[in-house]
Amino acid sequence: MPDTAARAAERASLKDDAAEGAGGAQPHQRRRKIDLGVLDEHVGYVVRRAQIAIFKDFIRTLAPVDIRPAQFSVLLVIGQNPGLTQAELGRALAIKRANLVGMLNELERRKLARRTPLPGDRRSYALYLTRHGGEMLDRYAKLALEHEKRACRTLSPEEKRTLLALLARVERSLA
C-alpha cells in the first residue's frame, strides 16, 4: 500500500507534533527544512522556477533601457520581418491581437517602431523599426546577450543546445 497524502494527513491529525522535526526552536528564527516532495520532479514546477529566475535577470539587465521581455521579442521580430502585420506578429509570438495594440502604441510613442498603411489591404498596418529603433535594438541585443551568457554560464555549448532542444520537444508535443 502506497504512502498516500490521505494517509499522511491521517497520521498528522493523530499526532500533531510531527510538525516539530529534529531542530527545536532557534533563538529568533524558525529555520526548518521544508521538503518539496515530488514537486522537484514535475517539469511544470521546475520549468516555472527557472523561467522566473531567467526573466528576473533579463528584466534587471534591460531595466536601464526600460525594455521588458515581450517588448524585446516584438522589436526583434519586427526587425527580422520588416513590413509584417500586427496579426502576423501576434501569431508568431503567441500574443493576442488585442494585447499587441498597447505595446505597439508604446513602441511608436518611443519612436522605436512605426505603423504604415499596407498597400493592398487597408485593414492592416505594416510594421517597421524606425532607424532609431534599429539602433536601439542593437543596444538591447547586446544587453540581452550579456544576460544570456549569465543565465547559461554553467552550461557547456552542447548542454545549452540539449536544453533548448528538449524544451522545444516538450512544447511541440503538447501543441
Added chain:
Amino acid sequence: MPDTAARAAERASLKDDAAEGAGGAQPHQRRRKIDLGVLDEHVGYVVRRAQIAIFKDFIRTLAPVDIRPAQFSVLLVIGQNPGLTQAELGRALAIKRANLVGMLNELERRKLARRTPLPGDRRSYALYLTRHGGEMLDRYAKLALEHEKRACRTLSPEEKRTLLALLARVERSLA
C-alpha cells in the same frame, strides 16, 4: 561588419517592399513565414514558451477538480510538511506571505487545509491538510501524474532527468 538591426532597419526604410517576400498575395489569407531570428536561441524565450504550454495542459487536466498549479503545489507541500507555518510555506515555494493569505482562505473554505494555533508562537499558524484534503490531494496527484506523462511523453527517462537537472542548474546559477 555584422548585419545589425540598425542596418536592417536602414534597408527597410529605403526599400519598403522587402516586406513582400516570395509568396505573393494568397486568396483569402496572408500566410507569411515569420522568422523569429535569434529568439529561438534565447533560453528565456524557449523556457517561457515551454512553461506556457505545460501550464495550459496542467490547468486543463486539473480543471475538473478546480485546482490551479499554485494550489496544487501548496497542498503538496503542506501534505509533505504537516504543521509548517505560512512563512515557511511561502519561503519554500517563493510565494509572498501576502499572496498566501487568499490562497489559504480558499483552501480552508473548501475544507482541504486548515490553520491551527502554533503552540509556542502565537504569531503563527500551523498548517495541515484535513482528512478530506489528503484524500483529494491523492486524486489531484493522479491527474497531475497523467499530465506529467503527457508533457514528457517524447522524452526518455534519462532525457527528462537531464532536462530537470539543466533547468535546476540554470536557476541556481542565477540565485
Added chain:
DNA sequence: TATTGTTATACTCTATAACTATA
C-alpha cells in the same frame, strides 16, 4: 462570412506598503 485593428473589461499573478500582535 471572415479578418484586422481596436476598445473595454475582467481575471490571475505578482509586488509593496502599512497595520496588529507577538517575539
Added chain:
DNA sequence: TATAGTTATAGAGTATAACAATA
C-alpha cells in the same frame, strides 16, 4: 527591533466579447 499574518492596492500579463472597416 524583527517576524507573522493580514489588508489594501497597484501593476503586469493574459483572456474574451464586441465593434467598425475592409476583404
